[in-house]
Amino acid sequence: VWAAKAWREGDPGGTRAGRRPRAGSVPTGFLDVDVTSAPLALECLYTPWAPGTDSDGAPTPQDCPRVFSAGLDLTEMCGRNPAHYAEYWKAVQELWLRTYLSSLVLVAAINGACPAGGCIIALACDCRVLADNPKYHIGLNETLLGITAPFWFKDAYVNTIGHRASEQALQLGYLFPPSEALQVGLVDQVVPEDQVLSTALSEMARWLAVPDHARQLTKNMMRKATADRLLRQRDADIQNFVSFICRDSIQKSLQVYLEKLRQRKG
Numbered sequence: 001v002w003a004a005k006a007w008r009e010g011d012p013g014g015t016r017a018g019r020r021p022r023a024g025s026v027p028t029g030f031l032d033v034d035v036t037s038a039p040l041a042l043e044c045l046y047t048p049w050a051p052g053t054d055s056d057g058a059p060t061p062q063d064c065p066r067v068f069s070a071g072l073d074l075t076e077m078c079g080r081n082p083a084h085y086a087e088y089w090k091a092v093q094e095l096w097l098r099t100y101l102s103s104l105v106l107v108a109a110i111n112g113a114c115p116a117g118g119c120i121i122a123l124a125c126d127c128r129v130l131a132d133n134p135k136y137h138i139g140l141n142e143t144l145l146g147i148t149a150p151f152w153f154k155d156a157y158v159n160t161i162g163h164r165a166s167e168q169a170l171q172l173g174y175l176f177p178p179s180e181a182l183q184v185g186l187v188d189q190v191v192p193e194d195q196v197l198s199t200a201l202s203e204m205a206r207w208l209a210v211p212d213h214a215r216q217l218t219k220n221m222m223r224k225a226t227a228d229r230l231l232r233q234r235d236a237d238i239q240n241f242v243s244f245i246c247r248d249s250i251q252k253s254l255q256v257y258l259e260k261l262r263q264r265k266g
């Protein structure tokens with residue numbers, strides 16, 4: 001995700017980091033900011049696995065990480081205590097709200113798999129460019145983990161791909177391959193892997209060509225109702241998450257899923 005202001009001004013004290021986060025590190029790894037203990041300065045962020053920059057601070061496309069984001073860190077949702085779950089979920093809400101309501105132009109350059117929480121951050125951007133690789137699936141697959149997407153994930157999905165497509169994809173936990181993601185409108189462009197960043201930057205330029213104040217007011221007008229719905233119910237949403245995730249059956253499902261992931265690796 002490229003934050004326009006940071007890019008235009010050349011990392012003005014931003015939080016760009018060189019390391020690539022491990023899979024499943026949203027939210028604390030995705031933007032490389034510990035949102036549980038620090039205010040999230042989205043207005044000066046680079047993607048933590050920015051693929052390097054040239055002397056002008058513009059990105060260079062030499063790195064293809066295979067994983068845009070593996071979604072929320074499942075280890076944060078397993079075997080912990082209710083206070084931990086509450087703090088974690090508050091941080092997830094905060095990350096999404098700040099991304100979704102940012103006045104910056106945000107373009108997601110999706111150069112890897114993008115399930116669940118990864119998809120929701122991409123959906124919070126203004127525009128999505130996905131690399132054309134059949135392994136780079138995108139979507140909300142929560143049901144396959146035995147959990148349900150919260151209402152605000154669903155809202156963002158519906159806003160982007162419509163009610164019927166969301167209903168079907170959410171129930172099936174469907175992860176769209178690039179061609180289908182484009183067809184359904186989940187992403188705006190699918191391009192060869194080595195053109196993801198250049199395309200994202202062209203998109204960025206297109207959005208930045210619009211007068212800022214008009215674009216920002218329009219963005220807010222389009223997004224406010226969806227964000228307000230969560231803002232009105234933040235505490236209830238946290239309580240719902242905690243009681244859901246604390247259930248023995250849900251803990252069991254998540255552990256089984258994590259174990260499968262680890263075995264698949266071996």
Ligand SMILES: CCCCCC/C=C/CC(=O)SCCNC(=O)CCNC(=O)[C@H](O)C(C)(C)COP(=O)(O)OP(=O)(O)OC[C@H]1O[C@@H](n2cnc3c(N)ncnc32)[C@H](O)[C@@H]1OP(=O)(O)O
Pocket residue numbers: 022023024025066067069070071072073074075113115116117118141142145147148149150240241244245258261262264265
């Ligand atoms: C009202 C209640 C509401 C509840 C709502 C809760 C919402 C949750 C939203 C989410 O985001 S849930 C997470 C969904 N994510 C996934 O299903 C993705 C799972 N991961 C994969 O499919 C693959 O890892 C990948 C992303 C396709 C990448 O494949 P790759 O082969 O490159 O990596 P792996 O070798 O599989 O994984 C490396 C390593 O990472 C672990 N891991 C992967 N994903 C996660 C994760 N999301 N959380 C924690 N850990 C994850 C995996 O187990 C490996 O670990 P190891 O210890 O190194 O073996």
